[in-house]
Amino acid sequence: MSSSAVLPVTGTRPAAFPSDRLRRAAEAIVIPVGALLVAMIVFGAFMSMIGKDPLEVYALIYKGAFSSGFAWQNTLQRAAPLILTALCVALPAQTGLILIGGEGALVLGGLAAAVIGHALSGGSPMTVKIGMAMAAMFVGGGWIALAGALRHYRGVNETISSLLLTYIAIALFNHFVEGPLRDPASLNKPSTMPIGDANMVGHIPGMDVHWGLVYGIAFCIVAYVLVRHTVHGFALRIVGGNVRAAKLAGLPVGILILVSCFLGGAAAGLAGMAEVAAVHGSANASLIAGYGYAGILVSFIARHNPLAILPVATLLGGIAASGGMLQRRLDLPDATVLVLEGIAFMVILASETLYGRFRMFQPRET
Amino acid sequence: MSTKLLNPSRRELLKAMAAAGVVAGVGPAVTSRAFAADKVVVGVIYVGPKDDYGYNQAQAQAAAAIKKLPGVTVIEEEKVPETVDVQKTMASMIEQDGAVLIFPTSFGYFDPHVIKMAEKYPKVRFAHCGGLWNEAKHPKNSGSYFGYIDECQYLNGVVAGYATKSKKLGFIAAKPIPQVLRNINAFTLGAQSVNPAITTQVIFTGDWALPVKEAEAANSMIDQGIDVITMHVDSPKVIVETCERRGIYVCGYHANQAALAPKGYLTGAEWNWLTPYTVHVKAVQEGTPMNNFLRGGLKEGFVKTSAYGAAVSDAAKKNADGVKAKMMKDEFVIFKGPLKDNTGKVVIPGGTAYKQQDVVLEQMNYLVAGVAGKV
């Protein structure tokens, strides 16, 4: 690693450039994976302190999450909504906003989907599904764009406002579902009018997982291409890097912030639509399941990279899937999984400080 | 900003990775509990914590009693939300632990989750609490059990009717669904049988477990002069303790909260889920067909009342015991006409009487006259 190599007369920069890229990619993988391993060790120490064998715990987590076809499908099913709600954090994060309002966008999007789904239920299933998806994305996107607008035009901290908007969204949702939009036949479990069995989204052929997973994967890929490979995405990232520079460059900062927030909210709204159309058939209180909050965690661990969201959501889905086994086999409380996730989150955030500090990841001196 | 670079040697890095590999490789070889092949594996699923002094605890008490039966293993999972998660939980219990009988105990599990899983695993029995099982629509290996706890709420009302001095009662409820409305109405009718001028104030908190809202509701009711409160929320603990602290009377629900309110606890409406649980477990053990629609009240032992507290007068005990005896002999009807709701409409015409088993009652959507509140 010494820098006393013989320098050729012509510059070596172009030849070294691909390996710089490789180094940065390696850094982006090794540090998070290393952080996760440290988190596992910390969690393992915690388990030993309360008298449980950490190896047994991890073996059960593996067994419940990844050891068989059944386990894998369990994991993927739980990961599906997380992918979309993580995008609700990741996309606005490109412009530097830290929004945590995915839960609110999800429930309002689901409500919109249920209402439109019922209204259109006479038509062809494909029209109904597209209508539901559009409505959900529009409403969810609008809700998060509201938080973005408050930030840009009124300077209101978006983290706090998005969380407040979530509570308000849930209150609105409950009010409408149990009041004006309630299906009179849904007595013991207040719900909106059903969308009809013909309009339900089914399972991916051969699997026990519904199409919501595919929506998530598709959205992630599109988001990745948008952010990394288009001029538009580049503009978003400039805003995220240095707002003043973006303004000097003449970029329409306000519009960019609103668009990124709208897209993020649309993803969460789509997750709501998937829950309504693939699982419940109408909007009711079961929609408020905490997927939005879990998505925050996924996005941070994935460092807001849309492609990295896919493996991270799978990992977290797996941990959630194995929670049941931990309860049944080791008599551990359900909060065990929360503790593991909390430790992982803290360690990942602390590991941010390690980027750029390891010599082996530094670009080679010329 | 410090620019000191960290420089772990390659050797140390490789050592760490090897250790991680060993941990991952231990994998499926380790299991912690093997289930004996000859035992009946019963799965119980709760929507909240098992020790909430309320709904889930009542179910858990029955599960704990079942555990003691010979040849039975019980596996439990708590805090399972009413989403796809519960489907996966049921499937895990069946595929990974070999469960043959499942008790999904929260109402919201039934449609669509229990139905879907029952269709997928026809050899497993699903006994759901409170669902409206229908022979035409639902699979034969699913079924529902429920108790007529409104009989006990009626008795709560009778005792409350004697205890109240202000003639104002309070009822803190989560949501205005038929099961809850039936309890509110039974409580009020019971109190009105002692004194027709008694009124009940209802506050809906909006969800099944909101301790701060429940405490606020109790306090604002007491500020309005109400001196006996009962409730229908998942965990009555906060309300019972608040009432005790402010020195008014309280009637319990789901489980026995007398320990929390030694002075103010009058009596309570409790579940006795052991009865239906035993029916189902025995059916599995003996191989008899599943009972798809299990209902029962005081007479069948599905529900019970708490012992009377210190503050209950002898007159109240005599009256309540008398009514209870009639209920035990199936001679008492709570919901009979002419009955008006609190908007003045006649909801049960004169001459009609609905016995407890009548399915019409499971679709109740009104509050009787004398109840202040809106559905």
Added chain:
Amino acid sequence: MDGTSLGWWGVPIAVLGGAIRVSTPFLFVSLGECLTEKSGRINLGLEGILVMGAMAGYGISYLTGSPWLGVLVAGFAGLLLGLLHGTVCSLPRVNDIAVGIGLMLFGTGFAFFLGKPFVQPKAPTLPALHLGDWASSPQIQAALQINVLFIIGLILALAMSWAFRNTRWGLVVRMVGDSADAARAMGYQVNLVRVLSTAVGGFLAGVGGSFLSLYYPGSWNEGLSSGQGLMAVALVIFARWRPLHCFYAALLFGGASALGPALQSVGVSSGYYLFNATPYVLTLGIMIATCSPRRNLAGAPGELSVTR
């Protein structure tokens, strides 16, 4: 209508009583956050610290029989979590808003995990001061049943107000929060001051949490908090980082939380979900009205990342 009921007068009395009852956790958490933010750091993990404090307080009170010991230990638990937040945020390149969210998750999960054995048992609770005994109406008596922590909180707000202006440490904290460079030039260790401020802020938040489980509602279970920690952060901004204004704002929020059930008990029963959302709408409205993208909020510590 008999004489013990107050009818519509019940609503403002309930709101007053609720304001005093419900505001105490807001008060302590916002005072703690005020200190933290004055030093230039924002701690969004207060929700987690609040829940942890509630659990720890209840648990210790149950195990030892002394609720005051519970309050102390709750504060200590909050101190530890605040220390964790402070140290992690001291590392370069770490985003303190993200760490706050992480602490929210970690604190809540940890509290639920350790709190399992305490859901059922009944722990001794904090005593109340009966300041309303002069009133003949039991409702006013109940509304004026004040907990000692409320008084302590008020004294604390006054003390902090005075200390920020008149003591050396108050000046140091403010300097670190307004301009880290100036503080460094004077020889103060910026990170250390911030870590200590966050830790003390955590102590206060933990005490605030213990109030929930040891006085009102007076019980430990997993639904105890519903965003109070986050609202306290907004409260501090609304109060313009002045401790005494935190006190008034906490009363306002407490009253807003009591509005829903109070209205239902006099018969306004439709739309109760919307009434229950009043505190959140109030918070949001206040933030919209008082923030501005252009000029820095008057009174904001210069180094605070929320206002950049």
